[in-house]
Amino acid sequence: DAMVIQNPRYQVTQFGKPVTLSCSQTLNHNVMYWYQQKSSQAPKLLFHYYDKDFNNEADTPDNFQSRRPNTSFCFLDIRSPGLGDAAMYLCATSRDMITKETQYFGPGTRLLVL
Amino acid sequence: QQQVKQSPQSLIVQKGGISIINCAYENTAFDYFPWYQQFPGKGPALLIAIRPDVSEKKEGRFTISFNKSAKQFSLHIMDSQPGDSATYFCAASRSNYKLTFGKGTLLTVNP
Numbered sequence: 001d002a003m004v005i006q007n008p009r010y011q012v013t014q015f016g017k018p019v020t021l022s023c024s025q026t027l028n029h030n031v032m033y034w035y036q037q038k039s040s041q042a043p044k045l046l047f048h049y050y051d052k053d054f055n056n057e058a059d060t061p062d063n064f065q066s067r068r069p070n071t072s073f074c075f076l077d078i079r080s081p082g083l084g085d086a087a088m089y090l091c092a093t094s095r096d097m098i099t100k101e102t103q104y105f106g107p108g109t110r111l112l113v114l
Numbered sequence: 115q116q117q118v119k120q121s122p123q124s125l126i127v128q129k130g131g132i133s134i135i136n137c138a139y140e141n142t143a144f145d146y147f148p149w150y151q152q153f154p155g156k157g158p159a160l161l162i163a164i165r166p167d168v169s170e171k172k173e174g175r176f177t178i179s180f181n182k183s184a185k186q187f188s189l190h191i192m193d194s195q196p197g198d199s200a201t202y203f204c205a206a207s208r209s210n211y212k213l214t215f216g217k218g219t220l221l222t223v224n225p
Contacts, residue, residue, distance in 0.1 A: 004157075040218070041217065041218070042215035042217050045212060045213070090158070092157075102148060102163060103213060104160070105158045105159065107155075107157045108155075110155075
């Protein structure tokens, strides 16, 4: 019944070693979002895809990239993780950005950078 | 500039009591105001949401009150239970595009 699936749930990487987090959805939603959430803070939007159109937030570091090969999958690539990138990474989806429907969040991937 | 201000940062309530969390927003273009509930190690889950054309929405023990002129909205949890212990985020957006979150309220309901 899981609608937004994130893998892995926990990821440990080394400082500077590239890492990829994945998200898949069974909702057939057009929009997919990536958020970064640090401890005791609100989720912070990194970027989103509306179908194949990529939209980067102005303050998202270049170190973060994303790919969406098809409707169901979206990936977050961190090219050179720093200690400050340790966080929970949340994927979310919504049907679109015109109709007034909610965003559905996945369980998140907790990233630890050693 | 924080566009959605949430208070209190933390809240302790006895079982059976009423939990009240408040949010204020600045952008008058916002037209969708959801509340999310997040348990430790989990992603946020939509709890209840309201649009500015109504002043109140109730779903079970959860009620949103909305004051458009004051640009404020609040979440009331009636008969609070220990299972309600979680972090609650208010948010605001224009037509569900790019949610702007408050900083969250850690609710603890004591048995």
